Amino acid sequence: MYETLLFEVVGRVAKISLNRPKVYNAINTQLGQELYDAFKRVENDGNIGAVVLTGAGRGFCSGQDLTDRLAVDESLRLADSVRERYNLLISKMRALPIPVIAAVNGACAGAGFGLALACDLRFAATDAKFTMAFSKIGLVPDSGTSYFLPQLVGVGKALELAWTGDVFDAAEAERLSIVNRVFPAESLVEETMAFAEKLANGPRLAYRLTKELIVQNFTSSLPEALEREARYQDVAGASQDFREGVRAFSEKRPPSFQGR
Numbered sequence: 001m002y003e004t005l006l007f008e009v010v011g012r013v014a015k016i017s018l019n020r021p022k023v024y025n026a027i028n029t030q031l032g033q034e035l036y037d038a039f040k041r042v043e044n045d046g047n048i049g050a051v052v053l054t055g056a057g058r059g060f061c062s063g064q065d066l067t068d069r070l071a072v073d074e075s076l077r078l079a080d081s082v083r084e085r086y087n088l089l090i091s092k093m094r095a096l097p098i099p100v101i102a103a104v105n106g107a108c109a110g111a112g113f114g115l116a117l118a119c120d121l122r123f124a125a126t127d128a129k130f131t132m133a134f135s136k137i138g139l140v141p142d143s144g145t146s147y148f149l150p151q152l153v154g155v156g157k158a159l160e161l162a163w164t165g166d167v168f169d170a171a172e173a174e175r176l177s178i179v180n181r182v183f184p185a186e187s188l189v190e191e192t193m194a195f196a197e198k199l200a201n202g203p204r205l206a207y208r209l210t211k212e213l214i215v216q217n218f219t220s221s222l223p224e225a226l227e228r229e230a231r232y233q234d235v236a237g238a239s240q241d242f243r244e245g246v247r248a249f250s251e252k253r254p255p256s257f258q259g260r
């Protein structure tokens with residue numbers, strides 16, 4: 001169905017592999033459109049409980065395909081590309097009500113870094129490498145990187161990484177809390193898929209509400225955050241999963257959650 005990515009559903013997990021390996025999965029118009037479509041497909045499939053985003057070959061994603069920018073003429077307005085491609089993609093990913101995990105298998109740059117940061121969690125291969133990249137070609141951060149990166153590393157470090165465009169490895173990314181876990185390259189995708197499958201079979205209603213809480217409360221006042229917690233706990237507390245969780249605890253057995 002797609003030409004620039006691979007889409008498969010394994011158990012309850014959608015695995016999306018960007019598939020332009022010769023250019024480290026750089027994003028051209030077709031890949032941008034197909035990726036957006038793949039996320040819409042996930043959104044509309046109630047059986048999918050988690051998403052893993054990874055890259056085919058040696059790269060995760062090297063950002064905007066720069067060969068498309070070689071013949072820049074005066075009519076090119078990057079705001080159009082940013083709004084119509086990257087902003088739509090990042091917003092769609094962020095709005096997915098299920099866990100989205102990046103398995104960063106290799107080079108991760110520019111808008112590719114933005115895709116990884118828009119995921120809820122990031123697992124990386126030991127030999128993955130990261131760079132903001134934008135300043136190296138005279139651009140400013142986009143694809144949500146100016147929003148997500150300071151949340152993870154603080155304003156000073158985000159500015160340093162954005163200004164220098166320095167390339168850093170997975171160990172440094174883990175130290176900076178940009179990635180959650182690091183695995184040997186050969187087991188990265190398998191480990192990420194197993195983790196995603198576990199989440200996909202968890203208390204999905206509570207997970208969805210938790211994602212909304214943590215994302216929204218990050219930019220809320222304390223009174224707003226506390227009130228949102230109370231409202232969401234009301235919803236979670238009325239779920240069958242809550243009843244099952246408490247029953248399972250008292251019966252000393254693992255819970256069997258239904259996601260409602």
Ligand code: T3D
Pocket residue numbers: 022023024026062063064065066067069078081082107108109110111112131133134136137139142143167
């Ligand atoms: O324009 C707009 O719409 C605005 C939005 C912009 C969003 C952005 O993403 S701007 C940032 C664009 N991305 C970059 O500037 C990153 C460019 N790539 C790199 O800096 C390096 O390739 C990496 C650090 C990612 C990896 O370095 P390395 O040494 O491991 O690999 P390499 O040899 O540079 O790349 C491997 C191949 O992929 C190579 O092709 P070749 O020589 O083997 O035929 C290289 O040209 C190609 N490649 C890598 N990145 C891109 C690319 N081809 C097209 N576009 C790329 N972004």
